[in-house]
Amino acid sequence: MAVIVFLIFVLFVLGLSFYLGNRTKTSSGYYAAGGQIHWAVNGIAFAGDYLSAASFLGICGMIATMGYDGFLYSVGYLAGWIVALFVVAEPMKRLGKYTFTDAVDSKYNSRGIKLAAAISTLVVSICYLIPQMVGAGVLVQPLLGLAHHWGVIMVGAIVITIVATAGMASTTYVQFLKGALLILFSTILVVAVCNRGLQTEPNQGGRVPFHTYASLTAVEADGKLTVTDPSWTVVELQEVKTAKTTFARLTREGQESWWLVSRGSSSVSLKEIEASVVKPDGRVLVNGQPASKDNTIRQVGNLESIRGKTQSDTGRVSPIGLLSAMSHDQTRIRRWKEVRFQDSEGARITAYVPAATAGNLFMRPGLKFKVQGTRLERLDFLSLMLALFLGTAALPHILIRYYTVPSPASARKSTIVAIASIGFFYILTLFMGIGAAINGVLNPADSNMAAPLLARSFGELLFSIISAIAFATVLGTVSGLIVAASGAVAHDFCDRFLNLKMDDHAKIRAGKLSAFLIGALAIVLGILFKGMNVTFLVGLAFAVAASANLPAILMLLFWKRTTAKGIVASIFMGVLSSLLLILFSPELYKLYGLDPASAPIPFSNPGIISIPLSFITLVVVSLCTKPRNPEPDSPA
């Protein structure tokens, strides 16, 4: 079923691209869909472009695992549209032609700006591409049963075809279709979640029996642990100091398993966990048995109590009723934490450990972003919220959509449609994330699949459709990003900066070739970054965009003393400072396999430093350099 729905969708998208490709004969058609897209279609296409894998897969996954902190991204991403609508939409439409560079360079005709803005567009687009490709890899595993890298390669190939055939025209209609379907089926999913209500022992509508985790009593004497039930033998204890937990390896009838040691004031108990073990000889065991298609880590996530009641089932609830019950301090959500360690024989263990979190904590910021933590941790939160607010209006693939409509008023109206549709979707993310957190559907090894797996708990048909839409989500956003990046290479760099004097056909050819190369690069990066939460990665792309592009856009519009050299310096400063801060941050140190505590930059979101730095650079360099007279043909 899933494969059929997926194939129908892909064939339809490709057919549409070839049909529109036959009608795309000019560079204006290729890069800006001829500037003739209706504002309402453009508004939904904005949603399709913007609601990426990060929004659908990443945010839902983060809400499911980290509670309200995931919803912070929804709030921040939406708030960013305010800057886009009120300050950027109409001027961008008035000043530009095909790309962000056209608009920034409109007053100056500076080679430096063309180069800097093209590089910035390329860097931001690639930063944004990585999480989309990671999302694609994540999706194909349960959908088509293929390995992560095949999903990445497949998306890359389809997107290159979409973009290379008809450029912005096919991209716009793919995004329109995807945006509309995503909002429609997410609404259906949320209605299904509310109809099912809250249960302490969720069984996926009777499809998957609820697993009750076992507990053993033990005694500890002279540092030796013994299980009360004599059929169990303790082989070893492993203390993981970074996670402040101790694990016990037990055997019974020759079968090994790992348990969490829980020490009370007068007693010791052992709690069953989920564990994947890679033996030194390469064998993989899951919960003591060889890993196979039928023996995988269990889907997890449920409520231990609802408003203080265990073994409870509320039946159908209203959306407000659901949120209210979740926020109650006597509601307990069982969340799962990943802990990695090695045993005495050198086997590598990935343990998934349950912990109960009170509803009032789950439903406010604090589980991921330590708003009650140290000054640096709070600064990290502030930095994220700043980058999300300022990043949207600086994303090149969003900015180029302003060139696909016929007038500034259409640009404004399409932004309002975008705010309405995107805002509605982001409200739905809270319900989908909570639904995934409490319905026993989460894969503890990968939070990105929360929404599709939630859909599967309501049947294969909804799962197939939601997965196909999620795949389309990746296709739509990646298409937009590749159009933006190929425009930067072919139009800004080759045509404008190198002044290659290309005719219309050569410009389209250059765009298609660039799309192919950037698509290939995206495939490689998507494979390399496997396993990272896609929302987090997109948050970083927002920080780079806000640091590199926004100061140039805002100062160009509001400060007459801005010079071309000021803009160039600010763009380079924004790109370099944000990238360096990210590369030396704790989150990236984790990716390198290093101790995050040893990272020279103590926080993970760079915006709080790189955005002001870019503004200051622009002001200082502009004051130190002489403004040139505007070009005679400048529209400004």
Next chain:
Amino acid sequence: MLHQPAAPVGKDPAQQYKMRLGVWMVIAYSLFYGGFVAINLLKPLLMEKTVLAGLNLATVYGFALIIVALLQALVYDAMCRAQEHKLSDQKIAGEVR
């Protein structure tokens, strides 16, 4: 010529008005958004207080940020359109005279 828009754009007499209005709208929303961030940083426990229909402040404020964005967008569009029509009528009246 390289900077011309993909579709020709005429002179917009309401441009200055819309820019000023846009800046005020951004300032107003930034204060609202800043309030959300500030509460989280300064009084994070306030976010778990129940404020409306069993919902806590975090949920209500988060939804409000989304809804207010849309309402502001609609108000902005209405004001821009009114100004565009007004200036366009004045221009036509001037041409007739």
